[in-house]
Amino acid sequence: MPEDLSLKPYSNAPIDTEAGRRRSLAAGSLAHAVHDGLTDVIYVLLPLWQAAFGLSYAQIGLLRGAYAGMMAGFQLLASRGARHWGRERLLVAGTALAGLAYLLAAQANGLIWLVLALMIGGLGASTQHPLASALVSDAYEGSGRTKQALAQYNFAGDIGKAVIPGISGLALMYISWQANALLLGVLGLAAAVGLWRLIPDEAAQAGRAKQKALTETPGSPVGLAALIATGTLDSGVRMGFLTFLPFLLQLKGAQPEHIGLALALLFMGGAFGKLFCGYLGARLGPVRTVICTEVLTAVLILLAIVLPYFSLMLVMPLIGLALNGTSSVLGGLVPDFTSRTNRDKVFAWFYTGTVGGGACAPMLIGAIADEAGVVNGLVTLAGLLLLTVPLGLCIARGLRGA
Template sequence: MSFSSLRTLPREAFVVLSLVSGSHLVNHMYLVLFPPILGVLATEFDVTLATLGFAMGAQAFVNTAFQLPFGYLSDTYDRTLTLGLCLVLGGVGTLVLAAAPTFEWLLVGQVLVGVGVAGHHPSHYPLLSDATTETNRGRVFSVHGFAGNVGFAAPPVVIVAIMSVAGLTWRHAFGAIGALGLAYAVLAVFVSLRYVPRSVRRPNRVDDAAGAAASPGSTDTTGPTPSRRGRVRAQVATLLDSPKILALGLLALVASTAMWGITSFIVTLLEQGYGVESSTASLTLSVMFGVGAVFMLVGGDLTDRFAPAPLIAVSYALVTLFVLLLASFVLPPLAAVFAAVVGGSVGSLSTPARDKLADILSARADLGRNFAIVTVGVMVGNTVAPPLFGVLIETSGFRVGFASIAVVALGVVGLIVAIVAKWGDGFSIGESSPSTDAVDVSR
């Protein structure tokens, strides 16, 4: 694996990569605050786990709903504003959680966190794309993804460590994480405004058909100004006229459903299905995120060397294989732990490939919106997977539940094959920068 090209990144590109990777880590910490202490929260607020599940679902729903508005903000106004706003709202939401006197306030905090977290992908990817070149963008995306996986793994460690100190509770842990997020927001905005070129911070604008007829310096304003409703209609029309991006969003949804199904129930499977000790099963989840972070880096290097689409197909074929092995119950407990780690992490190989495809298929002025579409797919999968596979496991057992996850993972392979079959090699191999052929590659 060669990351030598990252060592030669221009200073501005290195600054952008550092800023958005840190933001990715912080935002992913916001996403997994509840799971390590669900039992504690249920007792303190006198609610059921199902009720807390509703609160987590509300966060995911709001996160999904605000992807496109943040994408519009990033593409139309300012990426630094979007980055700072998402960090501030997430930090404020976490502080509300820390101080929540009732479950209703806990729900308010979750909604605020969901709104804030919604802005990080629509701001991160356009910044990364404009600050880097296509030759190393897959590696850059993988470093960004690595930081996000560290963010997923950090809250259980931080929360348990703080709660182990006499006199400190989960509220102090949440408060520390929220304060960290707000401090990072200030740092990120300051550094971005000071050291990141305006050409990277500001959105890329392309002339529409009407504007193209006028000279670049024209001040003619006689034409009607589109209404807000008209602009929304235009955005929707443009989106519907971008089938490749919609297909990539669907791919992200199916992949996320499979991976979040594994993440949600792998500990329970190992404990109840394979008789693995509880502490070992929980550690397996942490190891899974760690190995996934490594796979993310490997995937970034492979994405810059080979075609993205085959890498996606191979990674999810491996997910299917290892999840089917788990569902078969033919493995001894130790082998099941190994299969769980690999099956739950090898899908990360494909994340940089998916992100690079989204970049390839985007005109420069729609990067925020297009990455928002991909993230909507991810978030819908995250929302659907727990109740879907939870019901299957409760009604039909682990064998059927995990076999169903394997079928969904195999669906990713089928979908990427169908996409390549429809649009040809141009979708599966590295293409020229879309800025040179924006219309063709975005349609």
């Protein structure tokens, strides 16, 4: 009888077989799609919770912050926990916990219950980015397709963001929010079962001899710090722009339904951008791609300010492509700055920075907008994004110094 390796802590040895790589990519993509969808569907449910429980805007912010704070704060602990309990176990458990959170939310009778449920959901979600990213990266190590695989993994996350909240929004026309939350919980539990079956059992033993022959030359710590800073700025600008884009469109005379269309066009371009920029980075070079897309994003933000509404709608997919595409290239660079044994930890640091930047930037730009207007707030975002150019040069030097 072969030894049951699925019950042991993971080994980060490379996977030799193409079938094993595909299964790992499928597992990582499934985790990313479901977790990102369960994270963003909160935006659909917040107005319903406000009406059901008479919540203030501050309490609404508390609900969103409870989920995001737990997700950001426990990513590093998730990477450490994987060393003790195994990557597969922790990723499956985190996905099940995210589903359980919605089952609990469906039973909520007030704010405290909802906050506790969302804290549990954020705790479960904290496992996805560091563990699933490292799973995909390790699977494609040595294949020459690591960055393309991570681009596909990131693309799956955007699909989840679009599909799960969209279907939930349609379902809420026919069922109660409680029934909707129950279905979301079942989705999370079903995804956990799917991950348990998808993650290759042979990952713990395949390529063990190959691992001994590897000579690892990770990039410099300064380059890694620049990479995390770039990811933090990129995520912060993206979240800040998405937060205040509706208000910019209102200034241009857009109605609520027009704003929805603009966001749909932007997200469509963003989903394609994740995939396209990942492949572009593998050909043009990741650092060159990052610098080009960040500068293009800054220019497009400024262009969005001056264009009239209908002209802006035409370029909205391009804005989405540049705005979202860079993140897949940045995520693909993480394996270049870490040894295999520290990959979960470094991914955790990277995603803690990006989630933290996405949480802080809207508050900063909101304060500027309160004092100087939305337009000046968006100009500030474009200026912040230009800081990624010297950071990109630091990343390049860090790679050369490996």
